[in-house]
Amino acid sequence: MRSIRYQQIAEELRGRVLAGEFAAGRMLPSESELSAEFSASRVTVRRALEVLRDEGLVDARQGFGWFVAGDPLRQPLGRLATIEEQMAESGVVSERRILEFAFERAPKFVTRVLSTPQVLRVKRLNMADGEPFAIVTVWCPADLGQHLSRRDVEQSPFYELLEIPLQGATQTIGADAASDDDAKLLHVPVGSPVLRCERVTSDASGRAVLLSRHVFPGHRTEFVVDLPQAAPSIAPTGLRLID
Amino acid sequence: MRSIRYQQIAEELRGRVLAGEFAAGRMLPSESELSAEFSASRVTVRRALEVLRDEGLVDARQGFGWFVAGDPLRQPLGRLATIEEQMAESGVVSERRILEFAFERAPKFVTRVLSTPQVLRVKRLNMADGEPFAIVTVWCPADLGQHLSRRDVEQSPFYELLEIPLQGATQTIGADAASDDDAKLLHVPVGSPVLRCERVTSDASGRAVLLSRHVFPGHRTEFVVDLPQAAPSIAPTGLRLID
DNA sequence: GAACGCACTTGTATTAGAGTTGTCTACAAG
DNA sequence: CTTGTAGACAACTCTAATACAAGTGCGTTC
Numbered sequence: 001m002r003s004i005r006y007q008q009i010a011e012e013l014r015g016r017v018l019a020g021e022f023a024a025g026r027m028l029p030s031e032s033e034l035s036a037e038f039s040a041s042r043v044t045v046r047r048a049l050e051v052l053r054d055e056g057l058v059d060a061r062q063g064f065g066w067f068v069a070g071d072p073l074r075q076p077l078g079r080l081a082t083i084e085e086q087m088a089e090s091g092v093v094s095e096r097r098i099l100e101f102a103f104e105r106a107p108k109f110v111t112r113v114l115s116t117p118q119v120l121r122v123k124r125l126n127m128a129d130g131e132p133f134a135i136v137t138v139w140c141p142a143d144l145g146q147h148l149s150r151r152d153v154e155q156s157p158f159y160e161l162l163e164i165p166l167q168g169a170t171q172t173i174g175a176d177a178a179s180d181d182d183a184k185l186l187h188v189p190v191g192s193p194v195l196r197c198e199r200v201t202s203d204a205s206g207r208a209v210l211l212s213r214h215v216f217p218g219h220r221t222e223f224v225v226d227l228p229q230a231a232p233s234i235a236p237t238g239l240r241l242i243d
Numbered sequence: 244m245r246s247i248r249y250q251q252i253a254e255e256l257r258g259r260v261l262a263g264e265f266a267a268g269r270m271l272p273s274e275s276e277l278s279a280e281f282s283a284s285r286v287t288v289r290r291a292l293e294v295l296r297d298e299g300l301v302d303a304r305q306g307f308g309w310f311v312a313g314d315p316l317r318q319p320l321g322r323l324a325t326i327e328e329q330m331a332e333s334g335v336v337s338e339r340r341i342l343e344f345a346f347e348r349a350p351k352f353v354t355r356v357l358s359t360p361q362v363l364r365v366k367r368l369n370m371a372d373g374e375p376f377a378i379v380t381v382w383c384p385a386d387l388g389q390h391l392s393r394r395d396v397e398q399s400p401f402y403e404l405l406e407i408p409l410q411g412a413t414q415t416i417g418a419d420a421a422s423d424d425d426a427k428l429l430h431v432p433v434g435s436p437v438l439r440c441e442r443v444t445s446d447a448s449g450r451a452v453l454l455s456r457h458v459f460p461g462h463r464t465e466f467v468v469d470l471p472q473a474a475p476s477i478a479p480t481g482l483r484l485i486d
Numbered sequence: 487g488a489a490c491g492c493a494c495t496t497g498t499a500t501t502a503g504a505g506t507t508g509t510c511t512a513c514a515a516g
Numbered sequence: 517c518t519t520g521t522a523g524a525c526a527a528c529t530c531t532a533a534t535a536c537a538a539g540t541g542c543g544t545t546c
Contacts, residue, residue, distance in 0.1 A: 042533090044532080063494080222415050
């Protein structure tokens with residue numbers, strides 16, 4: 001598997017830039033940082049960056065740094081595209097019902113992600129036009145959720161309540177059969193297909209600070225993913241109601 | 244049949260190159276490595292390589308190495324990361340079985356997407372390590388698929404066979420209950436949850452040219468979506484096997 | 487407010503080393 | 517005479533590791 005190092009790095013960086021990891025106008029890590037990250041010399045990293053500059057993807061100013069060269073009109077910090085917002089836009093009346101709200105010891109699979117023993121767990125049921133629409137369970141480190149009350153999470157989306165800025169997330173989407181409990185809440189038969197989405201949200205430093213698990217009735221929901229380029233992987237994602 | 248050593252080697256290497264073993268711009272092993280592999284002297288290997296160079300198949304740069312002489316264009320941007328590729332990388336043996344192959348009138352929901360009345364429909368079963376893994380149905384306009392045979396689609400990924408470059412795609416992911424037919428093919432009980440992914444792939448001009456529908460057993464598969472920034476949208480997508 | 491210093495950045499050299507092809511000579515076998 | 521092996525050396529490429537000049541941003545000091 002012989003290949004040229006700086007081309008590998010260029011490819012990796014190209015992917016990140018295209019993925020919008022460094023938002024418009026936003027800066028890339030410095031050459032030194034990238035050099036450390038890739039375990040490559042600064043010269044090599046630089047050659048990779050110069051490739052991207054030739055492609056018009058990024059540009060640099062001496063003494064300042066590298067930045068994404070694209071038109072600077074990408075919506076900088078729009079929504080984390082919640083379903084509620086999309087529904088609100090299309091005129092659906094949505095409401096939340098808090099089912100459970102507890103500070104407790106984290107189960108093992110949560111500890112693996114958040115790496116804190118004590119967490120706040122909130123389980124709620126989202127309704128759309130009076131119909132149950134999603135079961136959402138959120139785990140968050142206890143120290144981050146300490147100032148939250150049951151009323152708070154009832155009224156506002158969770159990520160608005162946290163005081164730290166969120167950076168990114170990873171979603172895992174799968175299909176399950178509705179459990180006893182889920183079926184009752186969602187008004188679907190036991191065993192009917194449901195969409196399950198587990199989401200790990202990170203803060204600016206990349207530390208996972210939120211773990212959420214959404215369960216949707218399969219007959220009402222599906223995920224739509226757009227892959228605007230032939231590039232290996234880019235894609236906006238969204239969740240859409242099927243009528 | 245005694246024949247000349249360097250011609251044997253040339254033939255062997257020609258086969259590999261033509262088989263795409265060394266991707267377009269990618270490099271061949273060094274003369275020393277090939278020399279060791281064939282138990283031949285470097286000079287002999289070199290003569291073989293020079294034969295291939297005369298044929299225009301490969302080229303070399305001093306101090307750099309031998310590489311496949313395709314156009315030096317951007318290779319990394321080409322692929323649309325299919326599941327097969329991901330599986331191949333992780334060492335899973337995958338194979339396809341063509342179930343149906345027919346030119347026919349497009350059903351209504353296909354016409355809505357491809358806007359052609361006559362289409363080629365291919366239905367196949369993908370296997371991973373001997374286990375059924377996905378049911379894939381592909382629709383493509385009849386004129387684009389005219390030159391394809393059942394053998395073709397059996398051997399190569401569909402999008403490699405089309406002569407037009409593909410630009411982007413839209414995926415719709417949902418959960419269904421396994422139908423009678425699906426259940427039999429996937430070796431799962433009828434009604435058990437399956438992941439369904441419908442994908443509309445477009446060419447460079449943005450016209451939809453491929454409609455595909457994938458059905459995965461829910462217990463084996465899930466989609467992983469990365470949202471590197473808080474921005475509304477961008478995300479690499481991938482399908483991952485759950486162990 | 488203006489000037490300065492400081493830390494950090496990119497831009498541009500230079501050195502060195504490992505690995506590669508390009509080329510040559512010498513020798514062995516049929 | 518052709519084919520293959522073995523070795524040596526030059527030229528080239530890529531990368532690492534430095535060093536230094538020049539530009540930027542920011543806080544401090546005057």
